[in-house]
Amino acid sequence: MHHPIIDQDIRPMSEFRSGVASFIKQVHETKRPLVITQHGKGVGVLLDVAEYEAMREKIELLEDIQTAIVQLNEGNGVEHHNAKKMILARLNK
Numbered sequence: 870m871h872h873p874i875i876d877q878d879i880r881p882m883s884e885f886r887s888g889v890a891s892f893i894k895q896v897h898e899t900k901r902p903l904v905i906t907q908h909g910k911g912v913g914v915l916l917d918v919a920e921y922e923a924m925r926e927k928i929e930l931l932e933d934i935q936t937a938i939v940q941l942n943e944g945n946g947v948e949h950h951n952a953k954k955m956i957l958a959r960l961n962k
Contacts, residue, residue, distance in 0.1 A: 870920050871901040879904045882912065 873879065878901050885892055885905050896903050896917050903915040916924070940946065947955070 870916075870924055871899065873901055873904055878902065879906060879911075881905075882907045885915075 877895075878899075880892065880903060882905055885903075892903055892915060895901075896915050900917055900920055902920070904911050905913040905915065
């Protein structure tokens with residue numbers, strides 16, 4: 870995901886409300902998120918759908934890696950040659 874450009878990608882709620890279509894177009898074209906503020910504080914982020922899906926996939930991969938690290942630290946890992954044998958045995962069934 871591209872990083873927001875401060876003077877282009879942070880907008881107050883009132884401005885967002887009056888120009889929703891143009892901001893959706895901006896997010897889609899630039900692939901940068903739009904930060905929406907209210908009373909000077911961030912209250913929401915508008916993302917392009919493809920950027921959101923890519924972000925979710927990365928988060929899921931990182932969660933899987935974290936789970937694997939925990940399992941390895943708990944001694945639940947399988948050595949490479951044993952894992953290979955297990956997989957080949959399943960494929961040959």
